[in-house]
Amino acid sequence: QVQLVESGGGAVQPGRSLRLSCAASGFTFSSYALHWVRQAPGKGLEWVALISNGGYEKSYADSVRGRVTISRDNSKNTLYLQINSLRVEDTAMYYCARDRYTSGWGGGDFWGLGTLVTVSS
């Protein structure tokens, strides 16, 4: 069965960096685009980034562009999100989601349980 397991979250100080990971199993990883979506405490879902199945096409939300890098290692079935210059407003549960299509925008048909990032001094 399809599984997505996020890790790498934790409590960090503003200005520091963090790399989140999402380990995938149960499907042909290299055939699907993948998203990162976050949810701040008490708030709704916010799209963060998308990477195509081959990793060549990447898209970012305006709110994170320039501070965030999405990447993937198809040999390890793992998705990553590097977040630099962390801000208090980056505090959120971060989910990875598989898109229905190879290039994205078809909807996230499987999601992980998320990893919590808390940015505080």
Added chain:
Amino acid sequence: QSALTQPPSASGSPSQSVTISCTGTSSDIGSYNYVSWYQHHPGKAPKLIISDVTRRPSGVPDRFSGSKSGNTASLTVSRLQAEDEADYYCSSYAGNNNLVFGGGTRLTVL
């Protein structure tokens, strides 16, 4: 890119129907049929219940249906059941390699 507009709450009694709206603009919902709906029980993974405006993934009950008119998409939940109580989010492709979500609607089954 602004978030799509959803009512913060909706409610209905068991066996009734409820419709949740999702209002965007001509740049997102109005221009693309890449509208999805998600059901999210707190503490669990969000679940895709509608994609491409009206498509229901395998395993999703036919009580869930989606539609779109102009810049507004809608999710209808028929024959409400207790387990339908959850947060519901819409999303739409917004052009320029951007995806936007709605603010979410808390559905309460009375």
